Amino acid sequence: MPSIDLEYPKQPYSKVNRYDSRASYALETIHSIVNTCPIVHVSFTVPDSPFPTILPMIGQMGSFERPSADTGDVLELYLHGYVSSRIINMSRKANGSGGSGESSPGEAAAAAEGLPICVAASHVDGLVLALTPNSHSYNYRSAVLFGHAALVTDVAEKLYAMELITDGVARDRYRHTRVPPNAAEMQSTSVLRVRVAAGSAKVRSGMPSDDRADREDGALLGRVWTGVVPIHYALGEPLPGPYNRVDRVPAYLEEFRAEYNRDAREAALEAAAVPVKAAGAKRDD
Amino acid sequence: MPSIDLEYPKQPYSKVNRYDSRASYALETIHSIVNTCPIVHVSFTVPDSPFPTILPMIGQMGSFERPSADTGDVLELYLHGYVSSRIINMSRKANGSGGSGESSPGEAAAAAEGLPICVAASHVDGLVLALTPNSHSYNYRSAVLFGHAALVTDVAEKLYAMELITDGVARDRYRHTRVPPNAAEMQSTSVLRVRVAAGSAKVRSGMPSDDRADREDGALLGRVWTGVVPIHYALGEPLPGPYNRVDRVPAYLEEFRAEYNRDAREAALEAAAVPVKAAGAKRDD
Numbered sequence: 001m002p003s004i005d006l007e008y009p010k011q012p013y014s015k016v017n018r019y020d021s022r023a024s025y026a027l028e029t030i031h032s033i034v035n036t037c038p039i040v041h042v043s044f045t046v047p048d049s050p051f052p053t054i055l056p057m058i059g060q061m062g063s064f065e066r067p068s069a070d071t072g073d074v075l076e077l078y079l080h081g082y083v084s085s086r087i088i089n090m091s092r093k094a095n096g097s098g099g100s101g102e103s104s105p106g107e108a109a110a111a112a113e114g115l116p117i118c119v120a121a122s123h124v125d126g127l128v129l130a131l132t133p134n135s136h137s138y139n140y141r142s143a144v145l146f147g148h149a150a151l152v153t154d155v156a157e158k159l160y161a162m163e164l165i166t167d168g169v170a171r172d173r174y175r176h177t178r179v180p181p182n183a184a185e186m187q188s189t190s191v192l193r194v195r196v197a198a199g200s201a202k203v204r205s206g207m208p209s210d211d212r213a214d215r216e217d218g219a220l221l222g223r224v225w226t227g228v229v230p231i232h233y234a235l236g237e238p239l240p241g242p243y244n245r246v247d248r249v250p251a252y253l254e255e256f257r258a259e260y261n262r263d264a265r266e267a268a269l270e271a272a273a274v275p276v277k278a279a280g281a282k283r284d285d
Numbered sequence: 286m287p288s289i290d291l292e293y294p295k296q297p298y299s300k301v302n303r304y305d306s307r308a309s310y311a312l313e314t315i316h317s318i319v320n321t322c323p324i325v326h327v328s329f330t331v332p333d334s335p336f337p338t339i340l341p342m343i344g345q346m347g348s349f350e351r352p353s354a355d356t357g358d359v360l361e362l363y364l365h366g367y368v369s370s371r372i373i374n375m376s377r378k379a380n381g382s383g384g385s386g387e388s389s390p391g392e393a394a395a396a397a398e399g400l401p402i403c404v405a406a407s408h409v410d411g412l413v414l415a416l417t418p419n420s421h422s423y424n425y426r427s428a429v430l431f432g433h434a435a436l437v438t439d440v441a442e443k444l445y446a447m448e449l450i451t452d453g454v455a456r457d458r459y460r461h462t463r464v465p466p467n468a469a470e471m472q473s474t475s476v477l478r479v480r481v482a483a484g485s486a487k488v489r490s491g492m493p494s495d496d497r498a499d500r501e502d503g504a505l506l507g508r509v510w511t512g513v514v515p516i517h518y519a520l521g522e523p524l525p526g527p528y529n530r531v532d533r534v535p536a537y538l539e540e541f542r543a544e545y546n547r548d549a550r551e552a553a554l555e556a557a558a559v560p561v562k563a564a565g566a567k568r569d570d
Contacts, residue, residue, distance in 0.1 A: 013334035049298035056407040136458070138324070243506060253414075
C-alpha cells in the first residue's frame with residue numbers, strides 16, 4: 001500500500017468542472033470503481049468517421065510488473081478484445097507494430113504511445129426523488145480514464161491479463177477452468193494495455209436536497225414523497241448449461257455470488273445514508 | 286406502430302463487424318435498450334485534447350412532434366445537462382446559437398447540424414461461465430447511436446423532454462412533483478436533442494458454447510461447472526429523506542418498483558434461456 005494517497009494529475013481534459021466537490025482524482029477511488037464495474041465503455045476516434053465511437057468492453061486494472069500492487073497503486077488497464085476488431089487493429093497500427101506503409105516522424109512518435117482512448121466506468125446507486133423534477137438526481141460513482149492503448153505482445157503479460165480479466169468477471173474463476181489457453185486461443189484473443197495519462201471520479205451520494213422555498217411548502221411536503229430508491233446489480237441463481245455435469249454449484253462461485261450481492265446492496269444503502277457533501281451540490285450533472 | 290420494422294441505415298461507422306449474427310439495426314430493438322438503461326454514456330471530441338471524452342448522462346428517446354410515437358418509430362434522443370457544462374457549451378456553439386466570432390461557410394454548415402456525438406447504452410444480463418477462459422462471455426444487450434446534439438430552445442419541447450427524462454428515471458414521477466419548473470429551473474437546466482444519423486445494437490444471449498474438443502473431455506466436464514449466472518439491476522426498499530412527510534410510499538412508485546424488478550429479473554432469465562444464435566458465435570466482443 002502506498003504511504004500517501006496517490007492522485008492523477010488534473011489535466012484540462014480530465015478536470016471535473018461541475019460540482020467539483022463531488023470530484024476525486026485519487027487512484028484508489030478511480031481504480032475501485034473501474035474494477036467493480038462488470039463492463040466499461042471505451043471511446044476512440046475513427047479515421048474518416050464524422051463521429052467518435054464507443055465500445056462496451058471487459059476490463060480490469062492491474063500491474064504485470066508488480067502483481068501484488070494495491071488498488072491505490074499505479075496500475076494499467078487491461079482490456080479484452082479480438083484480433084480482428086477495429087479497436088485492436090487501430091491499436092496495433094497506433095503501436096507501430098502492424099503498419100505496412102511509411103509514417104512521418106510525428107506519426108511515429110504518436111504511434112509509440114498507442115491509440116488515444118477514453119474509458120468510463122459507472123455505478124448507479126440510487127434514484128434520488130426530490131420535490132421538483134430539477135432536483136431529481138442519481139446517486140452514482142463514475143470514473144473516467146484517459147490513456148493510450150497498445151497491444152500486449154508478451155506472452156507472460158497476456159496470460160497475466162487474461163487471468164485478471166476472467167477473475168474480474170467471477171472471482172477465482174480462471175484457475176477453476178481449463179488453463180492455460182492453447183495456441184489457437186492465445187492467437188484469437190487480444191489484450192490491450194492502457195497506460196493511463198489522467199483520470200477522475202465523480203461521486204454523488206445522500207438524500208434529495210431541494211431548494212428552501214420548496215422544503216418550506218407544507219402542502220407540497222404533504223403531497224410528494226421524497227427519498228432515495230437504492231439500485232444495485234444482483235446476481236441470480238446460477239443456471240447450469242446444456243453440457244454441465246457438475247451437480248453442485250462450486251463453493252468459490254457461491255461465495256463470490258453471496259459477497260457480490262451483499263457488497264452491491266450495501267454500497268447502494270451506504271450511498272443513500274451519506275449526507276450530501278456540499279450545500280450547493282443538489283443536482284447531478 | 287409502424288407497419289414495417291424500421292431499421293437504421295448501415296454506415297461504415299455504425300456497422301457491426303464482429304459476430305454480425307448478433308447485430309440488429311431495428312429502431313425498436315435499439316430504442317428499447319436505450320430507454321431501459323438508467324444511464325447512457327456519451328462520447329464527443331474536445332478541441333485541443335489528445336483524447337475523446339465520455340460523460341455518463343441521463344437520456345430518453347421520444348418524439349416531441351408525435352408524443353404518442355411507439356418505440357419502433359423514428360425518435361430523437363433527449364439528454365439532460367446543465368447550462369455551464371462543457372457538452373452544453375459545445376453543443377450551443379456547434380448549433381450556431383452561442384458563437385460570438387466569425388465562422389467559415391464549412392463551419393457554419395457543420396454548426397447547423399450540431400455537435401457530433403456517440404451514445405452507448407448497455408445492459409449486462411448474465412455471466413456466461415464456460416470450460417475455458419476464452420469461451421467466457423456476458424449475456425448483454427448493447428446499443429450505440431450516432432448523431433448530432435443541439436440545444437433545445439423551444440420552451441414546450443424542453444418541458445416535454447424534462448417530463449420524458451424524469452419519467453424515464455421513475456415512471457409517472459413528473460406529474461407527482463411540483464411542476465411546471467419555475468423560471469430559474471428552466472434557465473439552469475439544459476436539454477440536448479440528438480438527431481440520430483445511424484445506430485446499431487448487439488445482443489448476446491444463451492448458454493456457454495465451448496469448442497467441441499473441450500465439450501468431449503469427460504475429465505474436464507466433471508471438474509468445471511458451466512452455465513449462466515443471471516445479473517440484473519434491482520430496486521431496493523425506498524428510503525424516506527430528511528424532510529419527507531408522506532408516510533406511505535405512493536402506489537405508483539411501488540408499482541413501478543415491482544414491475545421494474547420483475548422485468549429486470551425476467552430479462553436476465555430469458556437471455557440465459559435463449560439458444561445461442563449462431564454455431565460460430567461463441568465468444569463475445
